[in-house]
Amino acid sequence: MIIFKKISWRNFLSTGDKPTIVFFDRSSTTLIIGENGSGKSTILDALTFGLFGKPFRNINKPQLVNTINEKELMVEIDFSIGKKDFTIRRGVKPNVFEIFQNGKMFDQTANVRDYQDYLERVILKLNYKSFTQIVLLGNSSFEPFMQLKQSDRRAIVEDLLDIQIFSSMNMILKQKNSELKGEVQKNENQRKLNESQTKMQQEYIERLKQDNESIIFDKTQDIKSFKKQKKYGVGTLNVLQEQILALSDKMLLKNGVQKKTSEFGTLQNKIDVKLDQEQKELKFYQTNSTCSQCKQDIDDVFKKERIIDISKGIDDKKDGLDKIYTQLESLEKELEGFKSVGREIAEKNKNLAGIESKIQSIDSNIERTQKEIEKLQEKKELDSVEENTLQSLQEDLRTLEGQYQGLCETKQVHEYANELLRDSGIKTKIIRQYVPIINKYVNKYLNELDFLINFTIDENFNETIQSQYRDEFSYASFSEGEKMRIDLALLFTWRMVAKLKNSVNTNLLILDEVFDSSLDAEGTEAFLKIINTLDADTNVFVISHKGEILFDKFLSTIKFVKEKQFSKIEAG
Numbered sequence: 042m043i044i045f046k047k048i049s050w051r052n053f054l055s056t057g058d059k060p061t062i063v064f065f066d067r068s069s070t071t072l073i074i075g076e077n078g079s080g081k082s083t084i085l086d087a088l089t090f091g092l093f094g095k096p097f098r099n100i101n102k103p104q105l106v107n108t109i110n111e112k113e114l115m116v117e118i119d120f121s122i123g124k125k126d127f128t129i130r131r132g133v134k135p136n137v138f139e140i141f142q143n144g145k146m147f148d149q150t151a152n153v154r155d156y157q158d159y160l161e162r163v164i165l166k167l168n169y170k171s172f173t174q175i176v177l178l179g180n181s182s183f184e185p186f187m188q189l190k191q192s193d194r195r196a197i198v199e200d201l202l203d204i205q206i207f208s209s210m211n212m213i214l215k216q217k218n219s220e221l222k223g224e225v226q227k228n229e230n231q232r233k234l235n236e237s238q239t240k241m242q243q244e245y246i247e248r249l250k251q252d253n254e255s256i257i258f259d260k261t262q263d264i265k266s267f268k269k270q271k272k273y274g275v276g277t278l279n280v281l282q283e284q285i286l287a288l289s290d291k292m293l294l295k296n297g298v299q300k301k302t303s304e305f306g307t308l309q310n311k312i313d314v315k316l317d318q319e320q321k322e323l324k325f326y327q328t329n330s331t332c333s334q335c336k337q338d339i340d341d342v343f344k345k346e347r348i349i350d351i352s353k354g355i356d357d358k359k360d361g362l363d364k365i366y367t368q369l370e371s372l373e374k375e376l377e378g379f380k381s382v383g384r385e386i387a388e389k390n391k392n393l394a395g396i397e398s399k400i401q402s403i404d405s406n407i408e409r410t411q412k413e414i415e416k417l418q419e420k421k422e423l424d425s426v427e428e429n430t431l432q433s434l435q436e437d438l439r440t441l442e443g444q445y446q447g448l449c450e451t452k453q454v455h456e457y458a459n460e461l462l463r464d465s466g467i468k469t470k471i472i473r474q475y476v477p478i479i480n481k482y483v484n485k486y487l488n489e490l491d492f493l494i495n496f497t498i499d500e501n502f503n504e505t506i507q508s509q510y511r512d513e514f515s516y517a518s519f520s521e522g523e524k525m526r527i528d529l530a531l532l533f534t535w536r537m538v539a540k541l542k543n544s545v546n547t548n549l550l551i552l553d554e555v556f557d558s559s560l561d562a563e564g565t566e567a568f569l570k571i572i573n574t575l576d577a578d579t580n581v582f583v584i585s586h587k588g589e590i591l592f593d594k595f596l597s598t599i600k601f602v603k604e605k606q607f608s609k610i611e612a613g
Contacts, residue, residue: 080608
């Protein structure tokens with residue numbers, strides 16, 4: 042079980058240098074209140090950014106940094122899993138991503154993507170989508186389970202049931218199948234080569250019985266033919282090498298284009314920031330006649346001159362942005378051209394390897410044929426030696442055929458295992474066992490929320506919704522309040538399933554403004570009854586504008602306020 046203990050953030054959205062700290066495990070129910078814009082929903086964005094590198098709401102990463110301080114954004118999250126204590130530190134300007142276990146930082150030699158994958162797959166054992174289905178419920182960026190694609194629904198349930206291992210096994214099996222396919226192909230090539238060599242050896246023994254001079258002549262002609270083939274191959278090889286070299290020289294220009302693209306992108310961002318500032322200043326002078334600082338009237342002449350200067354600056358920057366956009370478009374086309382060059386290099390390298398292999402084969406044939414001629418010229422009795430060689434080749438062929446049989450049997454086993462590990466295989470059988478349990482809990486919570494419908498999902502995660510009169514409905518046909526009841530019922534169900542499986546079970550549950558719009562009074566009371574009956578190790582946080590109504594319903598309260606343009610928690 043994941044026990045979230047504490048989160049702190051600074052220079053995050055409207056929060057300043059002074060860290061905002063929230064303890065998750067000190068109260069079973071906590072109400073978070075505050076005026077619009079006070080920063081109470083920031084906890085959602087800070088939590089998902091710290092864990093998954095992206096905010097809960099639809100906010101670009103650069104916009105997360107406080108616009109006043111403009112640097113040193115930092116989010117720290119403390120949690121424990123069993124006897125292990127973890128701390129996640131993630132920041133912007135500078136970029137920081139650190140994972141600590143029992144006070145010791147993990148090795149950071151791997152790239153950020155691998156680091157994040159390890160956090161989700163090994164430590165948390167859940168991803169962003171699963172996290173937002175069992176921990177967070179919000180009105181802004183939350184995508185309810187019922188609105189997800191079938192594949193995403195399945196992925197979430199697989200996480201909850203802890204059966205992702207079968208997907209991992211399937212990926213490993215696919216890799217092994219690919220390797221096995223290569224071994225089968227290699228075996229087939231070797232068998233063909235051996236068959237060819239065996240046939241050639243048999244023919245050679247027959248020829249030994251013929252006139253030596255005639256055989257020598259034939260083999261001399263073979264060598265001439267081999268050499269012609271080699272000459273042609275070498276010529277083709279040289280041409281390909283020159284072509285690859287020329288194409289590689291072209292690719293050297295790619296870094297310069299990428300650097301220019303980055304420079305123009307940086308310049309664009311700087312101009313965008315300055316343009317935004319000037320537009321705000323222009324709007325101020327257009328709509329105000331009094332200085333916001335000294336409260337004195339602004340001189341009309343100064344005001345007009347300032348509006349003209351700012352407007353000219355804005356036009357100049359827009360012109361500059363247009364030119365930058367044109368340059369970026371041109372650079373993108375150049376980068377796209379490099380892709381085709383890269384593909385061409387890869388194709389030529391492939392052809393090069395094939396020709397080199399052929400030349401090696403030709404050299405081998407030349408060497409072998411020359412030795413055969415030398416033996417014939419020595420007029421030695423080699424019949425017995427060649428017979429032994431033939432026997433050895435035949436034994437090798439039998440060995441290869443035995444190996445091929447073994448590879449085919451292994452392939453059959455892999456194909457059977459692949460069938461088991463498909464989505465329609467063992468995973469579906471496990472899901473099928475839990476579908477009745479899922480449906481039982483969903484309808485239990487719907488009943489407790491006073492929504493008298495029969496809700497069922499099948500093993501393919503398609504829903505069937507019936508009223509008490511057996512009329513059928515769809516999720517989309519319900520009102521927002523009714524949809525919210527279904528979303529809440531599914532949320533509590535997923536948490537219960539996670540607890541049963543002990544897969545992604547956690548103490549934390551955060552609900553953003555669920556009481557403020559979609560839930561009526563009856564729904565609110567029913568929901569409060571549910572959260573008050575949750576396990577003692579559950580810590581529920583509710584963000585709401587209805588502080589005056591809900592204040593006495595929660596064991597603790599956190600109030601966010603805005604002070605000097607910065608969001609903070611008001612001291613209790």
